[in-house]
Amino acid sequence: MDIEAKYRMASLYVGDLHADVTEDLLFKKFSAAGPVLSIRICRDVVTRRSLGYAYVNFLKLADAQKALDTMNFDMMKGKSIRLMWSQRDAHLRKSGVGNVFIKNLDKSIDNKILHEHFSAFGKILSSKVMSDDQGSKGYGFVHFQNQSAADRAIEEMNGKLFKDCRVFVGRFKNRKDREAELRSKASSAFTNVYIKNFGDHMDDERLKEVFSKYGNTLSVKVMTDSSGKSKGFGFVSFDSHEAAKKAVEEMNGKAINGQPIFVGRAQKKGERQAELKQMFEQMKKERIRGRQGVKLYIKNLDDTIDDEKLRKEFSSFGSISRVKVMQEEGQSKGFGLVCFSSSEEATKAMAEMNGRILGSKALNIALAQRH
């Protein structure tokens, strides 16, 4: 077996690290489990700030196992560290297979208790109780190695008492899936309708008249300012989803007081705010893109690559407004920037060039962070 393979076998990933945790501190801590070959805290290439995770490579597999069994969730600089086997295959970590979400956790349940309890159902890759400076946030995650273990945990624990709380245990859903699910649930059952753009000359009475033909209304409200003047929008709550749906279908875009009104499902404040925020951010992104193009951040550059060579390699993908290989005392720092005038060009360049060997090293390309 080559050295690298040996490293991988006895290599632990250490996550959730406080930014002030040093290699030295990690070395001292993990040496208690057995001889440590090397430690690496991953840092931002530019700022050298800790990215909050590290690798600890043990000489012996058994020592790594011992560290995993005895040191997971230990506190360092006031933060609970999270240990996993180093797993470089991103797919295995991100597919969501075996990942379980738990809510309504008793506040007294911490990382160690959660891990201990759920390990009865199978091997755990990673687990965590979400917390802030006030302590547990009452929910967390257990990522099992197999879906079958996750299914057992859900089957055995969902709806059961865990300490003093009845917990929900279910499959983990990522944010996108969850939002889509919530939206579809809301839109398939809504009874409350939001109406806007009907101007100043509207009151509850008249709004009720307009919308009553779609069904029984439970409440009708034109929102007003402090002087009692209409703010141009309001709500009609129906007693059935069918009536609300029909009102939206037939009234949206119809003219009232000479202008087309908007009629749609009434959203909760948070939902509306999230939607606006997303729209705003999308617009901002497009504005910035239009003005200054898209920057690609090129890492793992061979020392022999300079500005001119880098430009030449990327020039076929579109118009490049700027190229820069970062240098120190005339020596490449191994990373740089290429700025394209459109996102299409940048995307194409990234797709084609990521992993491409230049000189003796494989390029690592990412979108540069804006600030």
Added chain:
DNA sequence: CATGAGCGT
């Protein structure tokens, strides 16, 4: 009420 983070020499 609640759906992380995220992998190098």
